[in-house]
Amino acid sequence: MKKLILILTVCLALGCKKDLDKxxxxxxxxIESVTVSPAMTIGKKTSTDYIELMGPSSCVSNSMISFSKDGTYTSGSNGALCDLKPDTSIKTWRRDGDQIFLSYAPQSPLILSxxxxxxxxxxxxxGGIIYTFVFVYKSK
Structure with a gap:
């Protein structure tokens, strides 16, 4: 009985891994939202909504990430002046539970929920201020 429970637990764990990768x-x-704390002032606007501060056609407002099954990913933006210089480097990702680590910023994992x-x-x-940004991406 204990062996059966162990086998079922392992199968369930492996099955969940594949589902999360899918x-x-x-x-x-x-990108769905970007919040900055403390509030930032750009021009005459002060807000914690970074997308509002940067405008709807800004690079950050049009950001996206696409993950491949082979452990690589692409990221970019289709804003007006974005990606003028193409990034041809190979970027990789790995998942550890609900954390997604990107090769360009392994110290700031994405959390999948x-x-x-x-x-x-x-x-x-x-100027003595540390700004914290919270980026939220939604699958589309």
Whole structure:
């Protein structure tokens, strides 16, 4: 009986891994929101909504990530002046539970929850202020 429970547990764990990987690779992930804390001032606007501050045609407003089954990914934006210089480097990803580690920023993993990926990053101090950004991507 104990062996049967162990076998079922292993099968369930392996099955869930494949399901999570499929969740990542079957659709593109498009930016849904970017929150900055503390509020940032750009021009005459002050807000915690970074997409609002940057505008609807900005690069950040049109960001996306696409994961491949082979462990590579592409990221980019279709904003007006985005991706003028193509990035031809091979970018890789790996999953550890609900955390997705990207080769360009392994210290800031994305967290997978349902159909959303969330990533939190911080800037170096700017005038004594450290800005924290929370990026939320949604599968589309």
């Amino acid at each position: 969740t990542l690779t079957k659709k593109d992930w498009r 349902g159909d959303k990926l969330t990533q939190t990053t911080s800037t170096p101090p700017q």
